[in-house]
Amino acid sequence: xxxxxxxxxxxxxxxxxxxxxxxxxxxxxxxxxxxxxxxxxxxxxxxxxxxxxxxxxxxxxxxxxxxxxxxxxxxxxxxxxxxxxxxxxxxxxxxxxxxxxxxxxxxxxxxxxxxxxxxxxxxxxxxxxxxxxxxxxxxxxxxxxxxxxxxxxxxxxxxxxxxxxxxxxxxxxxxxxxxxxxxxxxxxxxxxxxxxxxxxxxxxxxxxxxxxxxxxxxxxxxxxxxxxxxxxxxxxxxxxxxxxxxxxxxxxxxxxxxxxxxxxxxxxxxxxxxxxxxxxxxxxxxxxxxxxxx
Amino acid sequence: xxxxxxxxxxxxxxxxxxxxxxxxxxxxxxxxxxxxxxxxxxxxxxxxxxxxxxxxxxxxxxxxxxxxxxxxxxxxxxxxxxxxxxxxxxxxxxxxxxxxxxxxxxxxxxxxxxxxxxxxxxxxxxxxxxxxxxxxxxxxxxxxxxxxxxxxxxxxxxxxxxxxxxxxxxxxxxxxxxxxxxxxxxxxxxxxxxxxxxxxxxxxxxxxxxxxxxxxxxxxxxxxxxxxxxxxxxxxxxxxxxxxxxxxxxxxxxxxxxxxxxxxxxxxxxxxxxxxxxxxxxxxxx
Amino acid sequence: xxxxxxxxxxxxxxxxxxxxxxxxxxxxxxxxxxxxxxxxxxxxxxxxxxxxxxxxxxxxxxxxxxxxxxxxxxxxxxxxxxxxxxxxxxxxxxxxxxxxxxxxxxxxxxxxxxxxxxxxxxxxxxxxxxxxxxxxxxxxxxxxxxxxxxxxxxxxxxxxxxxxxxxxxxxxxxxxxxxxxxxxxxxxxxxxxxxxxxxxxxxxxxxxxxxxxxxxxxxxxxxxxxxxxxxxxxxxxxxxxxxxxxxxxxxxxxxxxxxxxxxxxxxxxxxxxxxxxxxxxxxxxxxxxxxxxxxxxxxxxxxxxxxxxxxxxxxxxxxxxxxxxxxxxxxxxxxxxxxxxxx
Numbered sequence: 001x002x003x004x005x006x007x008x009x010x011x012x013x014x015x016x017x018x019x020x021x022x023x024x025x026x027x028x029x030x031x032x033x034x035x036x037x038x039x040x041x042x043x044x045x046x047x048x049x050x051x052x053x054x055x056x057x058x059x060x061x062x063x064x065x066x067x068x069x070x071x072x073x074x075x076x077x078x079x080x081x082x083x084x085x086x087x088x089x090x091x092x093x094x095x096x097x098x099x100x101x102x103x104x105x106x107x108x109x110x111x112x113x114x115x116x117x118x119x120x121x122x123x124x125x126x127x128x129x130x131x132x133x134x135x136x137x138x139x140x141x142x143x144x145x146x147x148x149x150x151x152x153x154x155x156x157x158x159x160x161x162x163x164x165x166x167x168x169x170x171x172x173x174x175x176x177x178x179x180x181x182x183x184x185x186x187x188x189x190x191x192x193x194x195x196x197x198x199x200x201x202x203x204x205x206x207x208x209x210x211x212x213x214x215x216x217x218x219x220x221x222x223x224x225x226x227x228x229x230x231x232x233x234x235x236x237x238x239x240x241x242x243x244x245x246x247x248x249x250x251x252x253x254x255x256x257x258x259x260x261x262x263x264x265x266x267x268x269x270x271x272x273x274x275x276x277x278x279x280x281x282x283x284x285x286x287x288x289x290x291x292x293x294x
Numbered sequence: 295x296x297x298x299x300x301x302x303x304x305x306x307x308x309x310x311x312x313x314x315x316x317x318x319x320x321x322x323x324x325x326x327x328x329x330x331x332x333x334x335x336x337x338x339x340x341x342x343x344x345x346x347x348x349x350x351x352x353x354x355x356x357x358x359x360x361x362x363x364x365x366x367x368x369x370x371x372x373x374x375x376x377x378x379x380x381x382x383x384x385x386x387x388x389x390x391x392x393x394x395x396x397x398x399x400x401x402x403x404x405x406x407x408x409x410x411x412x413x414x415x416x417x418x419x420x421x422x423x424x425x426x427x428x429x430x431x432x433x434x435x436x437x438x439x440x441x442x443x444x445x446x447x448x449x450x451x452x453x454x455x456x457x458x459x460x461x462x463x464x465x466x467x468x469x470x471x472x473x474x475x476x477x478x479x480x481x482x483x484x485x486x487x488x489x490x491x492x493x494x495x496x497x498x499x500x501x502x503x504x505x506x507x508x509x510x511x512x513x514x515x516x517x518x519x520x521x522x523x524x525x526x527x528x529x530x531x532x533x534x535x536x537x538x539x540x541x542x543x544x545x546x547x548x549x550x551x552x553x554x555x556x557x558x559x560x561x562x563x564x565x566x567x568x569x570x571x572x573x574x575x576x577x578x579x580x
Numbered sequence: 581x582x583x584x585x586x587x588x589x590x591x592x593x594x595x596x597x598x599x600x601x602x603x604x605x606x607x608x609x610x611x612x613x614x615x616x617x618x619x620x621x622x623x624x625x626x627x628x629x630x631x632x633x634x635x636x637x638x639x640x641x642x643x644x645x646x647x648x649x650x651x652x653x654x655x656x657x658x659x660x661x662x663x664x665x666x667x668x669x670x671x672x673x674x675x676x677x678x679x680x681x682x683x684x685x686x687x688x689x690x691x692x693x694x695x696x697x698x699x700x701x702x703x704x705x706x707x708x709x710x711x712x713x714x715x716x717x718x719x720x721x722x723x724x725x726x727x728x729x730x731x732x733x734x735x736x737x738x739x740x741x742x743x744x745x746x747x748x749x750x751x752x753x754x755x756x757x758x759x760x761x762x763x764x765x766x767x768x769x770x771x772x773x774x775x776x777x778x779x780x781x782x783x784x785x786x787x788x789x790x791x792x793x794x795x796x797x798x799x800x801x802x803x804x805x806x807x808x809x810x811x812x813x814x815x816x817x818x819x820x821x822x823x824x825x826x827x828x829x830x831x832x833x834x835x836x837x838x839x840x841x842x843x844x845x846x847x848x849x850x851x852x853x854x855x856x857x858x859x860x861x862x863x864x865x866x867x868x869x870x871x872x873x874x875x876x877x878x879x880x881x882x883x884x885x886x887x888x889x890x891x892x893x894x895x896x897x898x899x900x901x902x903x904x905x906x907x908x909x910x911x912x913x914x915x916x917x918x919x920x921x922x923x
Binding site for chain 1: 359511
């Protein structure tokens with residue numbers, strides 16, 4: 001009986017197996033997102049709708065606030081710098097991964113995947129230990145070596161936040177780069193070397209442009225993650241350090257101003273999509289050669 | 295070497311000189327590349343090792359280098375009911391999220407890959423969409439939706455929201471395997487008289503085991519560790535371990551936090567070794 | 581079991597992939613659907629197997645209309661292009677799968693599997709996994725797996741494609757023997773004309789979703805009914821009737837002007853000439869193909885292929901002006917249609 005029912009479901013066209021997931025997402029994803037959208041434009045008090053009057057008041061409040069723009073600017077440059085340094089550190093390792101033997105490849109892959117399986121919170125905590133106070137790892141080493149006499153203040157700064165973001169998001173940059181680099185055609189490099197180009201020139205003129213799809217994938221993911229992360233700024237940036245994502249958390253959980261929280265969350269989401277779109281479009285312009293393939 | 299070899303002209307002094315210059319540049323380039331790569335390797339591994347080292351210190355504060363050796367902080371950890379309860383809560387949430395995600399993801403992947411129906415592109419886009427959103431947005435949206443329909447923060451709310459967040463991982467892993475799978479295997483089974491159901495369980499599902507394990511493991515780990523969704527959806531009275539740890543990190547400076555973190559690192563490492571043995575590490579890249 | 585395919589049409593969206601396909605296949609006969617890729621031959625086979633449902637028309641297996649039956653209720657054996665052996669089952673388990681579905685008891689299963697493995701001489705490979713077998717062995721497992729269920733008909737979809745050239749011919753002969761020994765009605769699909777000639781009692785040549793001609797290999801070669809068939813099976817020179825009429829020994833054939841004349845290369849002759857001939861040309865290319873010489877002759881703005889036995893013939897140089905004629909006028913047939921880019 002049950003089996004024949006399953007049979008019928010599977011026979012009734014391809015959609016039915018996907019129907020439960022589809023329905024689930026409509027109820028627990030689309031509808032919540034709709035409520036989030038509504039809460040940005042309709043007055044809310046303690047989670048209940050006060051009146052069904054559509055208002056742009058919250059949006060205007062935020063957009064005309066100088067503080068918001070300063071906070072947004074910090075979110076933006078933290079995102080950009082984290083992405084840039086992530087790329088800088090990820091690329092050489094991903095490139096070397098394609099040049100070494102199977103054993104070392106495995107080691108690099110394990111080193112990359114392992115942090116993904118560890119919670120980001122634990123890894124952020126590690127930076128508290130490393131950068132923190134006079135007993136932090138860096139200061140302890142520097143003072144033992146006599147390089148500094150007083151502990152440096154490293155925690156609770158842009159530096160600490162960006163270091164944390166770079167380390168925590170590295171795997172998301174390395175993995176797409178490894179994927180695209182290991183499937184590349186080595187003959188092109190041999191051709192370039194054969195034509196008299198140096199290895200450095202070959203790297204910048206051949207390898208780097210050919211890995212553009214991986215670069216776009218990695219940078220968009222890392223930017224989106226860094227731009228919307230609120231845990232790292234809270235822990236490594238300290239009390240007064242706010243980004244848009246941190247503000248969303250504070251307005252919703254601490255201040256309980258859900259209208260403002262909702263509109264900030266929406267602004268964060270929309271601006272994040274716009275930046276990702278811009279990176280993708282700019283990247284696509286740089287790799288128009290891929291279109292000829294089709 | 296290859297520069298001079300392929301030049302048709304004889305190797306004049308000029309060419310040789312240029313060859314030497316580019317050789318120097320090449321050596322510098324390779325050195326820079328290697329230095330950065332070593333830094334990256336250190337960056338990936340050292341922080342975790344430091345946390346583990348510090349968890350054994352005898353001092354009551356976090357400091358480097360760790361002094362002495364003690365399991366005291368681990369003992370403290372297991373003596374705290376609050377933490378044990380949180381760990382149990384997290385395990386429950388993780389197990390429930392994994393089961394729910396897989397139950398939805400496996401048939402969904404099958405329908406999306408094998409089915410031919412109107413709006414398939416839209417359906418696939420919807421099912422992987424939550425992955426593009428930050429966990430915070432999903433957490434906030436669920437919290438608001440719950441408030442709207444008078445549904446309180448609870449373990450159930452965490453599970454429902456985390457399933458939205460994790461579903462794309464699971465669907466994509468199963469889809470990736472299913473796309474590689476020759477549909478003729480299923481047709482062969484049908485032509486031998488097996489029903490569609492029997493074919494799915496005896497043939498298709500058997501080929502998907504690796505992807506299901508990998509996807510399930512990823513969901514389980516994410517659901518256990520997740521903070522960004524849980525922070526908004528968990529009830530203050532039964533907090534999962536991640537939220538508990540978040541509070542400890544902020545307000546407790548004893549090495550007990552390092553001990554808890556070390557245990558998580560250890561668990562992640564064990565899971566990865568098991569996964570690597572079971573399905574191969576390459577699979578984890580998708 | 582006899583198979584009746586009646587007026588099958590199949591549409592995929594706007595694509596009309598099968599047009600009024602009809603076949604009537606006798607019990608125990610082996611036939612081949614032959615055609616270039618995209619001609620609809622695989623779709624027709626899949627309609628017979630039940631993997632596709634025709635838009636209109638009927639499939640009748642042994643008197644029973646199975647058009648609307650799903651594949652698992654049709655009792656057909658199918659051998660797939662890449663064999664589709666279940667990788668997680670041993671050879672014996674692959675063979676036993678269909679028997680388990682039919683709830684055969686353990687001893688029956690064992691006996692039948694052994695019998696089928698013996699038929700394809702793979703008895704000692706029963707406990708191996710498919711990946712550890714060679715391509716030819718995998719193919720024999722696939723055939724045995726289909727035959728062990730005693731299907732009404734055996735269907736093979738490009739089953740020899742994955743084999744290298746030498747093994748392919750050996751396996752084709754092997755298949756022919758097995759099929760005749762079992763006495764099962766068999767339909768093969770291929771784009772390889774030699775394969776079709778080797779294994780079939782009759783061949784259905786398909787183009788653009790239609791069956792052009794359904795006849796024995798000899799008939800197909802000797803009396804093709806369309807220019808496409810003539811060109812697809814073996815080499816052929818397809819000439820407009822008025823041009824062919826200029827060949828001295830042939831004369832006027834085919835009453836209507838739109839007809840085309842098929843002349844096989846081995847039926848054309850060349851001799852060096854100086855004077856003006858009704859149909860003259862020059863040798864554009866010559867090569868030895870073992871016992872014969874093959875020429876490419878440029879005449880009347882076309883390229884014609886001529887195959888001459890080397891036994892009593894001095895090879896002609898490129899550029900030699902030649903006169904063309906036919907050997908046997910009877911062997912030239914008139915057909916309908918035309919061939920794009922015909923030789």
